[in-house]
Amino acid sequence: MKPKVAFFDFASCEGCQLALLNCEEILLDLLTQVELVEFREALSETAPRYDIAFIEGSINREQDLLRLQDIRARSTFLVAMGACACNGNVQARANRIAPAENYRRVYGETDRNRVQTDPEFWPLWSHTRVRPVGEIVTVDFQLRGCPMVADEFLALVQSLLQGTIPHVPANAVCVECKMNENECVFDRGDTCMGQITWGGCHALCITQGYRCDGCRGLLPHANLEAHRALLREKGLSDTDIQHRYHLFGGTQTPFWEKSR
């Protein structure tokens, strides 16, 4: 029997699901190997059980948490797809601001007060804290990046179909950047997060003329002290450094920053 595959989205831009729709050449082929049972952007169908559940987006509300737990209970493998699901992504910046203040800035004072005092609003509006999927349920695999890298998605699905465990090397973006023979951003006078960021994107942003902002998340055992020292040497203030770590850093903020 073909494995049942489903996609679910929470707070996200849905770009990772689009990244998947963008695999035009292999999409039809993939569909012959799996049974796609839920994919709200493209399908109306639903199903009771999944062999592989892909979760896109971060968890921002109580009701989303319950939905996620239900999906987990009905899935064999659960994959966090994209930076939103893996580490909270850009929206986790909102965690550093009080919810009342977030609401005031986005909806204005009057509406903020309504939202906070009128129970009719609560189920939809009560926002807790931006959490990555792995903070709530067990995640079997992560597809990093904003958006995720389609090749990694395909490799993961192929390996799960064959019953093997996919191997994702923990190397820095710098490694791939050098393989592309890019001029280092530091030599251009800008600064870069590539040294402490998980590779796998082929250093795409640098190759296209930008710098790495770290969307794929911090490498385990990344030497943050050394990286901070380097950024300071390049003239960044501690506020600037902290800001850079928080651009895509999501909820994986290093401890030293929390104490500030």
Place this chain on the structure above:
Amino acid sequence: MTLATLDCNIDIHHVTRVEGHGSIRINVREGVVEEVKLSIVEANRFFESFTRGMRPDEIPWIVGRICGICCVGHQLAATKAVEASQGIEVSPQTVLLRKMLNQSQFLQSHILHVYFLAIPDFVGAPSVLPLVKTHPEVVKRALRLKKLANDYTAVLGGRTLHPMANTLKGWRRLPDQEAIAQLRQRLQDALPDLHETVAIVKTLNIPPFERETEFVSLKHPDEYALYDGEIYSSDTRATVPVADYRQVTNEFTVPHSTSRWSRWHRDSYAVGALARVNNNFAQLGPEARQVAHDLGLRVPCFNPYMNNCAQVVEIIHCAHDSLAMMTTLLENGLREEPIDHQPREGQGAGAVEVPRGILFHEYTFDRDGRCCDANAIIPTSQNVNNIEQDMKAFVPRMLPLMSEKELTLNMEMLLRAYDPCISCAVHLLDVSFVK
């Protein structure tokens, strides 16, 4: 059995095949419609709050993440707003590249919407998947066209989703001219595929439902406004400057939706492909006008289901306009331009048309050149109110004629016709009948 004599409670929870979460609730008591509600149930992400502290050039890059399918539009609207705040003027080359980038997104998004989200409705399929078996040539054509449009974005912007090559003032890395020459050839070769798209949409059975409304879009004196222009209303037949967008959007909050709602001269207004085609018909290219004629789209058109036809008209317009722009670019060549910039204090608004309608961004920067205030008004949040008004008009009219199932499907189709992008409006739809 029709619903005319029933008590019923339709609750479409999480309407599928839209981007984002929304639901439609319809209450009928003894054949009288008591309530029609369109809810946006998406969780907030608070972009307008957490962009504070960012530098001018970081803003467009980050706010593209509001919506994957409109990421280019968000980047461009934000770029224009930030540039207005920083007093940055851009070169004709940059404007040309941005127009191309924007049209690549129109092609991508409209093709995806017409083939994946709309056609299954009209042929009575639950999704595009069964079409793989029943209409393989249609699905393959859809994928081919989408690939071309995606590659177009990638050549211009560095990648299809969240491109990074474009920034304030210009391009971090200019697109490769050889790649553009190849794209032009592929686009030229795809014209027959595009005309097949027109042919299939021509066979679709569009529900004959009309409700007069106000159409709002950009308008430009010299061209079909997609990238530049002032805000135009079909009610007043006049424009207001983009900087005064708050006079237009007049946002308000309702308990059943996490997106804000808008209204201008009447209860609600519509933005998007149909609004643009209605407002700027004469400026469409000749091929696009011909397609409008072939599809029976005559302006003013007040049938919201015709938005799908308007999208096809725009696909044809953008294809031909893009071919012309590619030719210009290849003739003129591309020059490296300085993109360095010193952040400063200031405030500015910007607007572009994105596939779903007019999009506004506004930013303020403090003395340190850090963002201290942000506002973005998304097409879907402008449209939800109008969609709900359509539903309120549709349900009582159709109640005596339709079964529960038909009504549910027609409501979903109506919503999908608007091509709502709810992840950006915060996210839209589920329908179920509870008795």
